[in-house]
Structures are given as C-alpha cells and as structure tokens.
Amino acid sequence: MTSSDLVSRSARFALVMLLLAALVLTSRVNYLLFHTLTEIVTVVAGCGIFMVAWHARRQIDNHCILLIGVSHLFVAIITLFHALSYPRMGIFPGAGMNLPTQLWIGSRLLQGTSLALAPLFVRKRLSPAAAVTAYAAVTSFILLSILHWDIFPTCFSDDVGLTPVKKGAEFLAGIFILAALTGLLTKRRHFDSRVFRMLSLSLVFLATSGFVFALNTGISTLIGMTGHLLTLGGFVLIYRAMVETGLERPYDLLFRDLKESEKRYRSLYHKTPVMLHSIDREGKIVNVSDFWLETLGYRRDEVLGRLSADFMTDESRAYVLGTVVPEFLRSGCTRDIPLHLLTSSGKVIDVLLSSESERDDEGKIVRSLSVMTDVTEQRSAARQIERLNESLASRAMDLEVANGDLEAFNYSVSHDLRSHLTVIRGFSDVLLEVCADKLDDECRSYVRHIGEETGRMNGLIGTLLDFSRVARVELERVPVSLSTLAEEIALELRMKDQERIAEFTIAENADVTADPGLMRVVMENLLGNAWKYTGKRERAVIEFGKEEVEGKTVFFVRDNGAGFSSQQADKLFLPFQRLHGRSEFPGHGIGLATVHRIVSRHGGTIWAQGEEGNGAVFYFTL
Template sequence: MEESPRSSQGEEPVVGAFAVPEPRGDDGIEIGLAGLLEVAPDAMVVIDGDGRIVAFNAKLTKLFGYDSNALRGQAIEALIPERLHAGHVLLRQQYMAAPVARPMGREQELPARRCDGSEFPVEISLAPLPGLAGTPTPGGNVIAAVRDASERVRTGRRISRFLDAAPDAMIVTDRDGLIQLANAQTLALFGYSADELRGQPVEILVPPESRADHPRRRASFTDSPTTRPMGSGLELEGIRKDGSRVPVEISLASVEDEGDLLVICTVRDISERRLADADRAHLVALVSSARQGLLTLDLTGEITSWNAGAQEIFGFSAADMVGRSWTVLDSPEQSEDSSGTVARILAGEQLHPLDTARRDRHGQDVEVSISLALIQDRHGRPAGVSVVIEDIAERKRDERELIAAKAAAEATNQELEAFSYAVAHDLRAPLRGIDGFAQALVEDYGDVLDDVGQEYLGQVRTSSQYMASLIDSLLLLSKLSRQELCPVAVDLSALAAQSIQRLRAADPQRQVQVEIQHGLLALADSGLMSVVLDNLLGNAWKYAAGGQDARIEFKATEERGVPCYVVRDNGVGFDMAYAGKLFGVFQRLHPISAFEGLGIGLATTQRIISRHGGRIWAQGEVGKGASFYFSLPMKESHHV
C-alpha cells in the first residue's frame, strides 16, 4: 500500500478527509487503513491506548461538526457530554485492559456531543486494531464505528407513545425472551422502572415455581409464532417487584424486524374481574340460599329465574315456574293485577313495597310483601324486572296481636285511671271528714280534753293529712306514667336554678352552698324534667350536711364513657347495699322521724327518666353524701 508524501512543513501525510500518522511499529497505523475508514458507511474513529483520537473519517467530522484539524490528538471524551466524562474514562480503561470486538446493536445507546454543544443519541461498535504481530494488544489502538441513532430513537419514542396509549401492559421481547421495551402500564403494574426491565429475561415477571418451564413454553411459541388473542390466551399469575402476585391474562403476537423476531406480549390485570367473579359467585350463592323469594321477569312478565326461597314460599319449583307468566300467582284478594304492576315498573315508575296476597301451589293465599325494581341493560334500556317476595304471614299475625294487646292495654289504662280517680275521691272524702272532726274536737272541746287527749287528736290529724299526701303522690305517679312526652330544647341549668329558688323560699333559714353548671341543654319534656330536678335537688337539700357546710352541685359528667348529669350533696349518704331500694314506691332508707317524705319522689323520677329512654342510678357512702346520675340519650342532649 503506497504511503502519501509528507508536506513541506514536516506534518504527517493527509489521506482523504483525515490525517494518518506514519507507521510506528506495533503501535502504528498502516496508511491503507485510511482509505478503508473513508469508504466505511458509518462515522469512524481510531483512538490510541490513552484514549486520544489518532484517525477519523470525513463522516465523523460531518456528524460532530468539527473540521479535520480540530479533533486530532483530542481525548475521545471531546465527543461525549461533559457530565459523562468521568464514567467514560473508567469504562474506556476497563475496555483497553481486555479489548474484544463489540458489534453494532450490542452496545448500549449513548448520548454524544457535537461541536456546537448539542447532544444526540448514537450507537457504537468497538474493535481492537491488531498490532504488527496480527493480534490485539492491551492498551493498543481501538477502532470505533459511530452511527447516528436519532431517527431510531424517534421511531422508538413513537412506538413507546403508541404502546403507552394502550389500555393494557405491553412488553416487547426478542427471540431469546429478553425484554426490549415495556410500556408505562407494564411499569405501573409490576413496579419496575424501564431501565430495570430492559435486557432482562421476561421470566423476571413470572412466579418462581413457573420459571423453569417458561423458556420451553416461550420457545414453542417462537418456533411456531401464531397470534393468540386476549380471551383465548393464557391466564397466569405475574409477580411484581415487591414479590406480590397479580392474576393476568396474556395475548401473544410476533413481528419481524430486520430479520429478527420480536414477540409482543399484551398483559391484562384481571384482579377486578377475579373479584367480580367471586362476588358474582357469592351473589349467586346468596340468591340461591336466600329465604326471600327472588325472581326475575322479562319485558312480558314471564319468569326467567326462580330461587329456592320462592319455592319455599309458594311450593313451586324453578322447573314449574320458569317460562310462565308470573300472573299465575295472582290471588282474588290482591289489590292490583300483576301485569299492570310490571308495566308501571317498565315505564320507569318507582313503587313502594306492596303488602298483598298471592296464591301458592295448593291454591291457598299467602300474605307477602312484594318489591319490584327495573333491570336495565348496559345502554340503560329496560331489560326486565327483579322481584323480591317476603313471606309476612308471621309479621301480620304479630301486628294483629300487637294491635289487640294495645287495645286491651288502653282499655285497662282507662279502667285504672277511672279506678284511681274513684278511689282518690272516695278516700279523700272520709279523710277530710276525719281531719275536720278532729279539728272541731280540738276547737270545741279542747278545754275538756287533757293533754293526752289533745295529743291523740293531733296524731289523728297528722295521719289523715299524711294519707291525703300519699294519695296525691300516687295519682301524680300514675299521671306521669301515662302523660304524653313533648320533647323540646330544655335548659336544665335554668330549671335547676328555679328549683333551688323555691327551696330557699320555703326554708329561708337554711344555708346551703349550691353550684349549678351553666348551659346544660337537653331534648326533653320541660314539665317532666322540672319534676325530676325538683325531686333530686329537694332530696339533696333535705339530706345535705347541716350548718354552714351544706353543699349541692348539679353538672354534666361522664360515667363509663356515657354522657350524663349528676346531682351531688355532702349529706348523710346511704349504704350501697340498699341502693336497689331507692327507686321503689314507698321505699325509705331513713326513718320519717329523722327526714320527712313520702318515699315516692325517686320512684317518680325513675319513671320519667325511663320514659325519656335514659336511666338513673345512685352512688353513696354513709356520712359522705350521695350522687344521683341520670342520662338523657336523645341526640340533641349536650352542654355548652
């Protein structure tokens, strides 16, 4: 091969569009290589063991925008973005230590840098140049072919955008099952990044127990690639990056790309479908086992399904009823023709459940409640009617018994009320007579009677008056038990203050410290709650400590997580062993000689609180006071 002559300035000879150094033994470059570089279809560059550019062709200078003199002697990193220099130097040194040929298409796509600073993607292939001995030498010269990959990248991006627009996960693999491309849905489904999947065997997405056999299955497809559409494809489990599993359905297709076979795998997440199938199976089981009658009708009112519950109610089996008009169940006692009801539903009318009668297999009327609903197809058009039938014979029987019991109770209450007033009237008259005559004896014959006689007459009057008070209290208790509740927003704090004001007026000599929490509101009957607070605060006033130490408080609190109210005093208290007797009629824990009272107030209070849906209870200790708690569970009860 003839060498080019040197220039007069002593520079190395120029061949074509690039300079070629003279041969230098084993490390030199033959002049004939210059011509080969020039006719190469790609941009070509030769670098020495230090990574310096020693030769290149015109296509390289054109591709990177340099003139023929600017690149010679430059480090190859001049053609690479600055941010990648450090990493590239390390990779270059590793390659130089063990140079082997790396053909185009096997190298990783890299970003390159033009003279003007713009970047573009390239593919490269590498090969060591043999020395004089004809074999590659570590640290020797290396030749690289550089191909502009911009168009391929643009095409790849268009394909990626197309794949990303697909509703399912899509994976492209080569003949060996190595992943070349995965769309965004694949990354989202399996939890990998694109770089983590590219170049990996597709078995990375297959559960461990199936991986050993998967290459055989894959090979059977590549040996005879036929499209397997979704629905007739395989239904498998995939495994995500985090190890969790997902049920999938796949379809396969193949395409030839420059002589290489590519496999396109479409992966559909069928988790929701599996759940829907499970729900559907569960629903079918529920329908089959439901005690209610469940049936469906077509647009003509013909029965299309009939469950076991309907068979239990009417005695007809599904074989008896499917295909027949549901009017066969009509009874002369029903209020509306069945076909007319179906027509109203199909017209879009919404009907309330209908209590009616239907005829069973034996011709007997069955009391049932029927609910009908429109069935629509996926386009929103009427497709039929669903019918739920419930046997209400037992409920109707209970209702009739309840009505009869209520009527009997009302009659009894009326009789008791009449009896109470009659008894009260009949008892009051002689009591008034006894008290009146005793008073007359004292007034008219007091000077005749000695002290003992006058004492006896005083006890007669006291007892008759006490008996009259008992009668009045019993009548009040009876009245409160029947009085209709009128719930309104009640200011319990104000009612308590009024009650204390009445107590102070009746006993002005008594010194009692009273604390009432402000803003206690409740939804209750105002008049009845006034009675409650009169009784509870009256008890506290009566039993509170004597002298200047008497204290009473009324406030909101909480017991075992239940909001409630409390009336508390520091008086004589009581033994908790007898707490159960507190709310009984005429039950007293203290002798009447020590504390006056009738023993009906707390019973009345309990009756009122119970009618409000609440409860009342007490805590106390002998000599350390008592606390009476009550709850009013109506929703509006609160304090501000």
C-alpha cells in the first residue's frame, strides 16, 4: 500500500467517524432529525444498490447481486414510507406510532427474507422482469395491508409500547440475515475477496441490528439509536461493496466471472498434456503449454518472443515458410502438417502440426493457436515396419525363386530317376520272361526283388512330389462335404479288397469350407490308414464323425486297428517316421505328414490318441 492510499483511507475513516459523531449528537438533540437523516441515507443507499445491480445485470452471471439490488429498491420504498409516517412529519395526519413501526417491520422482514434467498441465486438464473414484478406485488401487499386494509399485526400500542410481535419480527429478521451470512460463506469462491468481506460485514451489522431492536423497549432510546446506526452501516457497506467497488474496480465486481474464466483457460492451456503454442503475425511465440516445454526441454523465458521456426530443422523451416505459412494466411487453418523439431539437446522429433487462426474485427489474422502431436515413436515404428516389409518382400522373392528352382529340380530329378527306374524295371521283367529257363530259383528271386524295389522307389518319388506340392498349391476355398468324400473313399476301399469284412460309420452333414482337392487327400490318407491298420482284424470297424468341443467343430476318424503307443504320438506327423515295420504294414511314412501340412494351411490343428493293439483316433479342426 502506497503512502497516498494510506492517507486516503485515513481521511475516509476520519470522515466516517465525524459523521457518526454528528449523528449521535443529533440524536441527543433531536431524535426525529436523527431518525430522518439515517433513513434518508438508507433510502439513497438502497436505490444506489438497485441501480448498479440493474445496469450490470447483462454482464454478470452471479444473480445473487441482482436479487440483492432489486430487493433493496423495494426495501428503500417501504423505508421511505416509514420515515415519512412519523406523527410529527405531518404526512399522515392522525397516525400514531403504530404506523411507522409496522412499516419498519415490513421493510425488515422483506430485507431479511431477500438476503436469506440471495445465496441460492449465485449460479441460478433470475429473470430481472420477474424479480421486479414479484417484489412490486409483495411490496404493494405490505403497504396495502398496513395503509388500507389494516390487517397487519399491531407493532406499537400506547399501553405497552413496542409489542411482542414487533420484537419477535426483529429477532426473526436477524435469524434470516444470519442464514444469509451462512449461505454467503458457502458461496464465497464466487465473489471477489474484497466484495465478500464487505457483504459479510454488512450482514453482521444488519443481523446485530435486528437482535438489538428485539431488545428495544421504546422509540427514542439509546438501544434504538444503536440499532439504526447498525442498520445504516449495513446499507452503506452493501452500497460500498456494490457501487463504489463497481466504480473503482468494476473488473473485479462485474467481470469477475470473466476473470475466473480467463484464469481457468490459462491454467488449462498451460497444464493440458498436449503441445500447444500461440504465435503472432510475425511468427513469434506468445504462449506455450508446459507439455510443449517439457517435450522440447526448454524454459518458458527461453521460448517466449522467439520465432517458432527457430525450433525446426532447416528442411522443416523451409517447408513452413515456403508452403505452410502462405496456405495458413489464405485459409486460416492447417491440419496434420508433418514437421521435424529440435529439442534443447539437439534431438530431432517428428510432430504433426494443426493450427487455427484468431482474427480481429477487420478479419485479419492476428494470432494462431497450434497443436502439435509427437509422433516420433509412431514414425520410427512405421519406418521399422517399412524396412521389415522390404526385407520380407525381398525374402519372399528369394523364396519364390528358390521354390521355382526346387520345383524344376524336383521335376528334373523325378523325370531322370523315374526314367532310369523304368529301364531297370523293364530289364528285370525281360530277364524273367526271356531268360527264366537259364536262371535258377535264387537268381529269379533276385531279379524279382529288383523289380519290386524299383516299383516301390517309383511310388516313393511320386509320394514325395505330392508332399512338396501340398505346400505350394494355391488354396481354393469352397463348400466341401466331408461326409460325401468319406462315402466315396469307403466305397473305393471296399472295391479294392472285396473279401474283407469292414463296417463303415459315416456322420452326415460334415460340411466345411476348404480346398476340395486337398480335403480329398486328407480323407484318403486318414481313412486309408484306418483301412490298412485294421487289415489284420476279422471285422474292421471304421468311423468318421464330428463333435462340438468348446464351440468348435472337431472331426475324427476312429478305427479298431493296430493302434500305437501313446509315447510315440509325437512322431506320427513327421515325414518318414513309421511306428510299424514295413513287413507288417506297407507305406512310405509320408501320408500323415501330408495331412498335417494340409490341415495347418487351412488354419486348423490335428492330433491323435491311441493304444497299442486297441485302435486309434485322429482328430482335426479346420
């Protein structure tokens, strides 16, 4: 506080003390004059309270102020009637002391009730017209009940003086005002601190005056003078809070909500976990968020006033000045502009910039608000994915070339091997036919064995070629009936060996969406294995079925054949792994490996359960 402020306050305090002393002295000389002066000041203060509240009604959201202003206009009107109704004023001929006392109680109850209701409208909307209309109606009723209808309770009689009704009403008005003080304390954050202190002190004065008047026993007493001075002090404090503060510091009183809103906006701007910055027309930074500073590693004083382009790489700076800025000045906005920023440590980060413009009354851009999103990790991940994709594409091309070479090699090997095997088989057959009489039994057995082994080798080569093609053939997914395939294969197996006794059980409606050719290979291998390994049974039982397991369809092929040891189950689907000797059951050991590869290509799984000598079950899903 400056010395001039201290002198000004001291002078005002001295003036108040002087006026207070003058009023006290006047009350001792002429109580009616004292009373008239205090009530006139009260009326003027009430009207002033109304004027500032009414003219500020469109600028403030705190409608508690509006309610206090409107109510005090009508309190002042009743108070004016009260001051003019004293017998020696000559305004109401023949009226006694009951009339001004009734008017006084009417104004006190109206004021106390209004102040108690006021805190409820701190954040509630109040229609100014409705408030004036309501108070005009209530005030008219009070005045008519006293001046015309004569229904207002008696507050003064010549026999007893001030009646219990008057004292009780004063006490009740004090209670109402204390309730208003309690409500004000709960809403204090919605008021300027200085205004809050003045309003609180005024309510203390007004409540105290009510309790003082409740103890009063006469009209011209020291207690009555004290009550009037307290009431005057309460009105003046409200006047001071609303009028003088509104004139001296209108921003604090009338635009406090705007000030709080701006404070919240600044806090939100600075504390939001997003990179925000604002720049002026010259490209200089005027504001930044804390997250912006944290991300780039700068202090606020190192950033404000500098060009935003100073924090970009040379490439991004040239792009912004040459392309982004002209486009922004033309359209007033930008969206997701990729830029490279430099941190205080020299590290480069990738961001996406989006901006909106702020214009003046002439439509010129004066400032921009920009949001930057750090996408360094995303860009790094995208570049890594791009490199992986390139590497994957290169490997896929290498694999395609290798597969082509392998296919050509397989064709060449199979063709060459098979041609030589055909020659060997042919010569062995010729030897048996042409030279049979020149060979003994042992030689004929050798020649016959050569023919059989070349035939088995030829079959193995064909099986290997089929196995390699399974991995390369392009899948053609169409509806396939596994039930129909199973019936066809079962019929083929019966036709090959009509002397065997076998019972086939095939489930209906085993439908899938898969490659039909590969599904036939699967069913031929599984059912063929079941047929082969039940060959030593008098009555073979082979079943193809399906069941639901945890919401998924599982197909199976079950037989009562030779089975296998559970300890060897992990070898079933490996190429060239046989659990039984070739002398027991013929084959190459490729069939189940082929089935496993086909099922895997369809996104399914296959597994088996069995017991040696008691059959096996092969399950698969697609």
